Amino acid sequence: MSNFIASMKQHAKTAWGIQGFPTIMVINIFLGISHAFILPFNSLFGIDEVGMSNTTFGIFMLVSSLCGIVLSTIIAKLSDRVPDRKFILILCSVAGIIGYLGFAYSRNYFVLLIFSSVFLGVASSTFAQVFAIGREALTRSDVPSKQVPLYMNILRTIFALSWTVGPAIASYVLLFMGFTGLFVVAATCNAVVAIIALLFLHRRSEAAGAKSEKANIPLKKIVFQPTIFINLVAFTFISAATTLSSMNMAQFVTKVLGGGKEDIGIIFSIPPVFEIPFMLGFGYMATRMKSDRLIRLGAFLALVYFCLLFFADAPWHIFSVQILSAAYISITSGIAITYFQDFLPEMPGTATNLYSNSNKVGNMIGFLLFGIIADAFGYRNVYLACAIFTLAAVVLLFGLNRAKSASNQVSVSG
Structure with a gap:
């Protein structure tokens, strides 16, 4: 056990020294918080706050999920063709800001369906882009290929860590600030993701043609x-x-x-x-x-x-x-x-x-x-x-x- 703990400390230190990886880990914290604030309370918002029935809420979730699958697939293919997915990540984060602000201030079923299907559909690609950027950072580093799963799991663990405290904090936000406060916090987290990506993520130098040929x-x-x-x-x-x-x-x-x-x-x-x-x-x-x-x-x-x-x-x-x-x-x-x-x-x-x-x-x-x-x-x-x-x-x-x-x-x- 002591050898395992010592090994994990060394791997954590190595992860912090990989170019771009610490930035994507910090981004993942805020992305995890936004998810942990919203997902546990989706049905409560739709049924109790907006007044949807079980059936209409089911339809709402079904349509939103289908749109999210279509839009995230298009964005994923696009991100593998362009030389730098940094701006794809920023685009997805901005879509998340708009989508969550729409949920904060609207209680109209059809308006919310548009925000959920379009803007949050685009924002659903943020998770994939974060882990794709993390994988690219590891590929460019000196980390042996056999150790890549460990470092990707460290990245995934940071996302999971947000869930250990996120829902509990969210319940207090909901108690004192209502659903408006809950969604404003989620929008703020996406804004932080966009700002960090814009200021601290390095652009890739790979030629666009080389990347698009592989992803075609x-x-x-x-x-x-x-x-x-x-x-x-x-x-x-x-x-x-x-x-x-x-x-x-x-x-x-x-x-x-x-x-x-x-x-x-x-x-x-x-x-x-x-x-x-x-x-x-x-x-x-x-x-x-x-x-x-x-x-x-x-x-x-x-x-x-x-x-x-x-x-x-x-x-x-x-x-x-x-x-x-x-x-x-x-x-x-x-x-x-x-x-x-x-x-x-x-x-x-x-x-x-x-x-x-x-x-x-x-x-x-x-x-x-x-x-x-x-x-x-x-x-x-x-x-x-x-x-x-x-x-x-x-x-x-x-x-x-x-x-x-x-x-x-x-x-x-x-």
Whole structure:
């Protein structure tokens, strides 16, 4: 353990010395805070503040997510063609400022839908651009390629760190300043991101022609490469299961297990405590083994987690199980970014966006299926559906690995 801690201190020191990496880490803090302030309170804003019904809120989220997927895909491809993605990041941040200010001062459903679909749709690319710039900074540095997953996980850990305190602070902002204050803070965070990027991010010297030539592959051709497509489907299934679980947990604990609100608070507070050390630990492991092994481990842990939730008979049964939640999320939201970027090393923006979009599609599937499954089969069986989704992901990922191994054996024997 002491060797691990000493090693992590050295890696943190190295990360701080990589040109451009400290700047992108600071940017990631403010980006994480803006997400942590808004995402936990989305449904509360839409249903309680604006007066949407469950159905209209679902439509609102569906349309916004679809527009976000389309716009972020276009921006990701553009960012991989231009010589400097710094100004793409600034554009996305400015869109976030406009979008969140629109939410701060409007309560009209259709006006909010425009702000969400257009401006926040563009702003949804900020995450992908931050991690693409981080990957480029590591590629230009002297960091060995085997250690790239560790440093990308350090970057992802900083984003997760914002979530350990962000929602709690946001609840106080909401209490004293209302939703207007909440969205103004989020807009301010995006303004800070834009200012830091403008003043402190260095421009790249790579020629535009060289970069655009590498990134000129049609998106359809990229997506339907067997390895990429199977991984996208598997991660979509894991994301759908995660969304179903998070939406179902409070109802399951209170209406099936007979727990109270204090049990819900404990259950949701456990994973963030473990996610940060897990992210650092799995990032360290990724320097010593192939990332695809860890990805398969993450999918398997998710399957075990949802199976255990299905058989839970009391709220306290879930407490320790939440450690598994932290473990699989640390892999599927940390190592996964580098894992996808390795598929397209010359197109980090597109690669990160593909990973991000698989999460968005999974979220939409979760939003659409939750009410149907819960109403028809009950809250406990929502976790059976989660287990089925993750089982499908496990089968796909292990099947892909077996197919690769068989192909390699044929190549060697040939």
